[in-house]
Amino acid sequence: MIDWKKWRHVTKLDPDKPITPKAVAEIVDSGTDAIMVSGTQNITKENVARLAEMLKDYSIPKVLEPSGTDGLRDDMDLLFVPSVLNTDVAFWFMGAHKIWVQHFDIDWDRVVPEAYIVLNPRSAVAIVTKAKTEITPREAAAYAECADRFFHFPVVYVEYSGTFGEPSLVKSVKERLHDARLFYGGGINSREKAEEMAQHADTIVVGNAVYESGGIEKLKETIVR
Numbered sequence: 153m154i155d156w157k158k159w160r161h162v163t164k165l166d167p168d169k170p171i172t173p174k175a176v177a178e179i180v181d182s183g184t185d186a187i188m189v190s191g192t193q194n195i196t197k198e199n200v201a202r203l204a205e206m207l208k209d210y211s212i213p214k215v216l217e218p219s220g221t222d223g224l225r226d227d228m229d230l231l232f233v234p235s236v237l238n239t240d241v242a243f244w245f246m247g248a249h250k251i252w253v254q255h256f257d258i259d260w261d262r263v264v265p266e267a268y269i270v271l272n273p274r275s276a277v278a279i280v281t282k283a284k285t286e287i288t289p290r291e292a293a294a295y296a297e298c299a300d301r302f303f304h305f306p307v308v309y310v311e312y313s314g315t316f317g318e319p320s321l322v323k324s325v326k327e328r329l330h331d332a333r334l335f336y337g338g339g340i341n342s343r344e345k346a347e348e349m350a351q352h353a354d355t356i357v358v359g360n361a362v363y364e365s366g367g368i369e370k371l372k373e374t375i376v377r
Contacts, residue, residue, distance in 0.1 A: 154213050154229055156264065157333055159185040160350065161375050162215070164337065164359035166191040167199035171362070176206045178368045183375045188232065188357065190217035192276040200225065217266075221252055226259075234266045234309065236281045237295045244281040266307040267299030269325070272338065275313035289324040296325040300332040310353070312338025314360050316345055322352045346374035 163184040165171065168191050179187065187210075189203055200216070204225055207214050216228040224231075233252075236244040252258075269292055270283035278285050287295075292310070299305040308329060310322055316339030326334050336353035340346050341361035349356050361370040 156186070156213070156215075156230065157354075159213075159355050160377055161346075162186045162188050162335075162355055162357045163362065163371060164188045164190050164217075164357050165203060165362065166359065167196070167203045168194040169363050171203070171206075173206050175362075175368060177210075179362065179371065180207075180210045180212050182368065182372050184212075184358075184371070185355075186213040186215055188215040188217050189228070190215075190219070190232075190359075192219050192280060195219050204228070220248065221256070224256070229262070230264055231262050232264045232266050232307070234268045235305075236268045236270055236277075236283055237299060238269055238271075238284045238287060238292075239281045240284070241282050264307060265305050266309045266335070267296070267303065267305035267332070268309045268311055269295050270311050270313070271317060271321075272311070272313045272315050275311075275315075277311065277313055289318070289321040292321050293324040293328040296332070296334075297328040300329050305332055307335055308332045309335040309337065309357075312336075315339045317349075319348050319352065322349060326352045340374050341370050343373040343376065346376045350376050 161184050163179055214228045215230045215232050217232045218224055270278045271285050272278055273285040296308045299308050310325055322336055333354040335355045336349045337357035340356055340358045358374045
């Protein structure tokens with residue numbers, strides 16, 4: 153049984169971005185707690201399968217975070233399924249999920265629901281989901297508390313997607329959570345940034361840094377406990 157609640161560091165790999173088997177091996181050996189396969193644009197069965205093939209022989213926990221039904225697989229340990237809180241488009245909170253449940257047999261033991269708060273207006277996920285990104289820390293904390301106490305999401309995910317977020321907002325969100333674990337993702341490409349967000353988030357997620365120059369070394373810098 154995988155105890156994802158103990159994870160402090162997750163590496164997110166995008167099926168739409170190029171990566172070599174050698175780089176994947178170095179990421180697995182870096183000390184990260186888990187690999188999350190996740191992306192917003194151009195996600196296909198083929199590119200998810202290509203990344204899954206590179207990961208299949210490693211014992212590290214493997215998570216698929218689907219943006220749709222394309223690329224769903226049974227060979228990942230867990231499915232982290234996002235619902236976007238700060239959007240008026242119901243499809244991204246429940247509509248897509250209803251279609252998934254209606255047409256697929258779900259192994260609920262592998263499913264971890266995530267309540268997403270999307271905060272970078274220029275990110276693909278914000279544009280696609282029409283997220284209301286211009287919110288205050290107080291509003292973000294209220295979304296998080298609703299997710300935790302009303303809807304009982306096990307994960308609240310503050311997503312800045314490619315840009316480093318506001319630590320005070322993340323702190324405000326954390327202070328309002330009772331049971332849910334707080335994940336943070338966005339712009340972490342140094343030890344300093346990792347340590348700053350790890351003060352508030354239970355788990356930090358690092359993705360874009362992997363694809364930058366010197367990416368593997370940058371990734372290793374972000375692994376803090």
